Amino acid sequence: MKTTSLSLFILFVLVISGCNRPNEAVNSAAEPVTITENKTWQEQNKSVDALNLEFLEQEEGIDPYHVRMLVTPEFLRMDEGKDSDNFLLFDRQAKNIYSVTHHDKRILKIPHRENIIRQESMLDLGITENNVENMPVFAGKKPQHLTFTANKKTCYDVITVDVLPEAVQAMREYLMTLAGEQIANLNKTPVEMRSDCMLANLIYEPVRHLDHGFPLREWDYKGYVRELVNFKTEAVKPDLFKLDSSYTVLQLGDTGLDFISDE
Numbered sequence: 007m008k009t010t011s012l013s014l015f016i017l018f019v020l021v022i023s024g025c026n027r028p029n030e031a032v033n034s035a036a037e038p039v040t041i042t043e044n045k046t047w048q049e050q051n052k053s054v055d056a057l058n059l060e061f062l063e064q065e066e067g068i069d070p071y072h073v074r075m076l077v078t079p080e081f082l083r084m085d086e087g088k089d090s091d092n093f094l095l096f097d098r099q100a101k102n103i104y105s106v107t108h109h110d111k112r113i114l115k116i117p118h119r120e121n122i123i124r125q126e127s128m129l130d131l132g133i134t135e136n137n138v139e140n141m142p143v144f145a146g147k148k149p150q151h152l153t154f155t156a157n158k159k160t161c162y163d164v165i166t167v168d169v170l171p172e173a174v175q176a177m178r179e180y181l182m183t184l185a186g187e188q189i190a191n192l193n194k195t196p197v198e199m200r201s202d203c204m205l206a207n208l209i210y211e212p213v214r215h216l217d218h219g220f221p222l223r224e225w226d227y228k229g230y231v232r233e234l235v236n237f238k239t240e241a242v243k244p245d246l247f248k249l250d251s252s253y254t255v256l257q258l259g260d261t262g263l264d265f266i267s268d269e
Contacts, residue, residue, distance in 0.1 A: 053241040054078055057173055060087070060236040066229030073232070075173070081247040082176045089246060096180045103183055104249060111253045119186040127210035129156045129202055145169045150218055154206070161203035162226050168219040170237070178213045185212040203227050 101118035
């Protein structure tokens with residue numbers, strides 16, 4: 007992911023996890039973290055076929071930037087398109103998310119939470135189907151333009167089509183793990199950040215836009231836009247899905263950054 011975007015993502019996670027107190031001490035004497043659940047898979051494969059999805063993204067106040075998403079049955083990786091980039095790695099087996107920053111030699115781990123109880127939303131959530139009469143077909147199928155609302159407020163729009171089910175499933179798994187962290191730390195999220203759309207998009211219905219297919223184009227109420235520009239299947243190196251064991255690992259836990267470990 008673009009450096010600016012990745013930094014904003016990490017900052018948001020730290021805020022919702024109650025880690026925005028700069029003078030708070032962090033325990034550095036905790037037990038080590040396992041950071042490579044799929045080591046055997048990586049060692050046995052010299053190359054692996056991955057679905058390579060290329061997007062153009064834009065956020066308010068930031069120039070458009072490219073994002074690459076690599077999908078395999080074991081992993082989902084997001085970066086700027088180069089193997090040497092900072093990246094997000096989602097381990098689809100362990101369901102953990104890792105944010106890797108090469109300059110700092112650090113890995114932020116967002117663990118999967120098995121026993122998160124999803125509360126029933128008190129929001130009035132809605133979906134509107136828009137006219138797509140003049141929209142061209144994609145891969146032989148007619149897209150849909152859907153608008154998602156919360157308490158009558160427009161939160162998210164998506165141009166979606168029933169293709170690339172493997173990518174849809176990987177994205178669904180990733181967003182559900184991220185939502186688990188956000189649900190667990192919702193009480194630490196500043197009240198001013200808990201808008202109806204934030205709660206709908208990130209807490210109560212984080213994957214509702216994926217229920218109708220793959221998002222060719224999506225945009226939200228804050229000015230975020232992402233558009234698919236290309237996709238293909240290609241052989242990639244398994245090292246792209248490997249975490250450097252010499253990097254410092256920061257573990258997100260119930261009280262924020264519970265520990266730092268060096269492996």
